Amino acid sequence: MGARCSKLGFCFWSSNIDSNIPRSSDLDKGGETEQGKWPAFREYGLDELKIATSGFSVDNIVSEHGEKAPNVVYKGQLENGSHWIAVKRFHKSAWPDARQFLDEARMVGQLRSDRLANLLGCCYEGDDRLLxxxxxxxETLSKHLFHWDTQPLKWAMRLRVALYLAQALDYCTSKGRALYHDLNAYRVLFDQEGNPRLSCFGLMKNSRDGKSYSTNLAFTPPEYLRTGRITPESVVFSFGTLLLDLLSGKHIPPTHALDLIRGKNYLVLMDSCLEGHFSNDEGTQVVRLATRCLQYEARERPNVKSLVTNLTSLQKEADVASHVLMGMSQETSAQEQTPRLSPLGEACSRVDLTAIHEILETTGYKDDEGVANELSFQMWTGQIQDTLNSRKRGDTAFRAKDLTTAIDCYTEFIEGGTVVSPSVLARRSLCYLMSNKPQEALADAMQAQAVYSEWPTAFYLQAAALFSLGMDSDARETLGDGAALEARRKRH
Incomplete structure (x- = not known):
């Protein structure tokens, strides 16, 4: 880690991001928990999630993140840069009882496994319920299996998906969460390493509509059609439909598939892209396992622990990492390690002044704690109150977007010289940007950096000003510097 100077004449810290991080196939873990890898489940504030998702921007919607319409899931990043998150948002009518919603989320949030896309927390404020x-x-298994762009999913990877999914269900069962609702190819997600994970959202049951399955009756367990209740055996039936998906590369109704299997035409089921990549014995074993899962009588289906045992013996290329089997290049893997922009960085990259204003307003002055302000008693008693009153008036105007008043009050505060505040400089910088004065905005952001040399906000605001001045190349470089500082903060 070292300091260097930019073309604009100021210094910043740069960091080298190691893209050669060793990866493993992870087949030996068996889905065990590693509690230290994840933060504890917690309750989030609605404002915090608004900032993380850029105000629930349509640009951040990831409709296939383990969910199908009409459910909406947003991609976001927490303000401290600690985690990328998926936020599922729905109306309180789905969970009228906030306490019931919280209790259910807490129970699911106790689960922690490499085989799950884990639930990190929830939020309930007003009419909002969020996970x-x-x-x-x-992306999802649906994307890689049915809508692939560059290469079909390899046979070895399909077997790994089946095993990891079975391990996820086995882990959940061992923790008293055996019921999984509407298990399908949308619910299987792939992490940064290319490993398949089971979405935690299917472990939560919507209390109002009571529906555990989609409206496509051809893929619904027969006992659910009779009773409207989901059982552990119903989950195994759905697992069987997923095995058919993996075998065929298509979403084939179980009754049609079973007719082919009974007629000993199961090879017709197999994805033509897999020809020559599996033995007849392997194909037969997977078909038999799917057939057992799809038995009409629930008691005749295997349990999830039996699924794990059967699928473990079928694994191919166990020493090959998932990202290799998925065809993810090393270049892509290296890019995954590049520091990510925080919500403020993203807003500045778009010069989204409304989003920047909301973030700075929410952040307040907490980052000023990194700046020492040594005041004598005489200075405190003689000058500090007038100075703080100027800032207070500026903050009121800033909140109301009365830009001229905010600039005047913040200028009075800054020129008073009693207290040094990079946050006031940042706020005045934004006021200048919103007043179409990017040169003044850049000067304030640079002064904020001079006061607090390792403050990402100063770099991000410089980038917004540079974009406004048409200096896109410098702006992108400065955004990267801010992201590198945030990555350094996270490591330390």
Whole structure:
């Protein structure tokens, strides 16, 4: 880590991001928990999630993150840069009882496994009910199986998906959460390493509509059609439909598939892209396992622990990492390690002045704690009150977007010289930007950096001003510097 100077004449810290992080196939973990890897479940504030998702921007919607319409899931990043998150938002009518919602979320939030996209927390304020989970950046099984762009899912990877999914269900069962609602190819997500994970959202049951399955009756367990109740055996039936998906590369109704299997035409089921990549014995074993899962009588289906045992013996290329089997290049893997922009960085990259204003207003002055202000008793008693009153008037005007008044009051505060505040400089910088004065905005952001040399906010505001001045190349470089500082903060 070292300091260097930019073309604009100021210094910043740069960091080298190691892209050669060793990866493993993870087949030996068996889905065990590692509690230290994840933060404890907690309750989030609605404002915090608004900032993380850029105000629930439509640009951040990830409709296939383990969910199908009409459910809406947003990608976001927490303000401290600690985690990318997936936020599922729905109306309180789905959970009228906030306490019931919180209790259910807390129970699911106790689960922690490498085989799950884990639930990190929840939020309930007013009419909003939100779930916060780990964000999985590499799409869903539906995408990789049915709508692939560059290569079909390899046979070895399909077997790994089946095993990891079975391990996830086995882990949940061992923790008293055996019921999983509407298990399908949308619920299987791929993490940064290319490993498949089971979405935690399916472990939460919507209290109002009581529906555990989609309206497509051809894929619904027969006992659910009779009783409207989901059982552990119903989950195994859905697992069987997923095995058919993996075998065929298509979403084939179980009754049609079973007719082919009974007629010993199961090879017709197999995805033509897999020809020559599996033995007849392997194909037969997977077909038999799917058939057992799809038995009409629930008691005749295997349990999830039996699924794990059967699928473990079928694994191929166990020493090959998932990202290799998925065809993810090393270049892509290196890019995944590049520091990510915080919500403020994202807003500044778009010069979204409304979002920047909301973030600075919410952040307040907490970052000023990194700046020492040594005042004598005489200075405190003689000058500080007038100075703080100027800032207070500026803050009121800033909140109301009365830009001229805010600039005047903040200028009075700054020129008073009693207290040094990079946050006041940042706020005045934004006021200048909103007043179409990017040169003045840049000067204030640079002065904020001079006061607090390792403050990402100063770099991000400089970038916004540079974009406004048409200096896009310098702006992008400065954004990267801010992201590197945030990554350094997170490591330390």
């Amino acid at each position: 916060v989970a780990e964000f999985m950046p590499n």
